[in-house]
Amino acid sequence: MANGYPRRPDIDFEIPKAVHEDLVTLAERARRNPEDVQARNLLQVASNALVALKKGHPGTHALEYMPSYPDLSDCRTMYVGADPNRKPSHRIVFRDVPPEAPGQRTRREVVALGERDRGRAYHVAGQRLGRPTGVRLADLAAAPEPIAERPFSPTYSSRLPEASGHDDRQPVD
């Protein structure tokens, strides 16, 4: 599942304040409502996943560029789910930053912990890394000014959806 990505037992681990705040909220929910099994389970598997990532677990798979998302091709994702009988509902997005100098350790950044639904975890990760939707990393690096500071503009097709097998549709204004 990790597609040959190496386990990295000797890494530094970085967790952003936003992920901390998300977990504080979830922990409070689990604490206030002991009968909220879903919150507790989600907190449990999130803690398991964070411990595993800290110990060097390679995650579930690498992320690839998709035009409808920010480019997270330097990141990996780990599936997290509160209900073992359903598809994992959450994702942890992280990336390994190589050491800048000999003797330093790889730094593993947890970028986002979020819902899988509508790719929210990936949109949050993109925002935190300052990456607009649909812009490749190479283009972002070549941009003359920080694209992330421009107004965020999701991309949508302004055309009607095309039906398969029909190429004689007329454009609609």
Added chain:
Amino acid sequence: MTHDDDTTRDAPDTDLPPFSVNVAQTRDITNEHLRALLDAFRRGGVEPLVFGDGNKPEAAVIPFAAFVRLMKHDHADHVRDESAFQAELSRRIADSDDARARGEDSSTLITSDEDLLAWAETVGEPFASMIEDGLRAPDEKAERDDG
């Protein structure tokens, strides 16, 4: 037959009252019916042809302009949802940037198990105990959770 529309269930003040439609049987519809319907649309008529099997309304033929209006309406809903989501993201990023500008470290660097446990304690219980248990557990526990 009376049909309760549920496509606007989440939009207060725009719920359609129950309305009735005449359901044409699919097998009874002929080219002549469609031609007459098109003529009616060209004259400005908007009454749809609703049809289906067994008196169940399953499809409607409507003026194309109405179809485009429907598409635009759905698209506007989608954009509104996405805009709210993106606004929330932008707010959180702005908060994060503000914190960074104030010199508050927006992330925690963890270099040891002890660091991780100390960080987990700032999240609170039951998370801290879960992290402590996880650090003590064999590595395969996390593998099990890996979707």
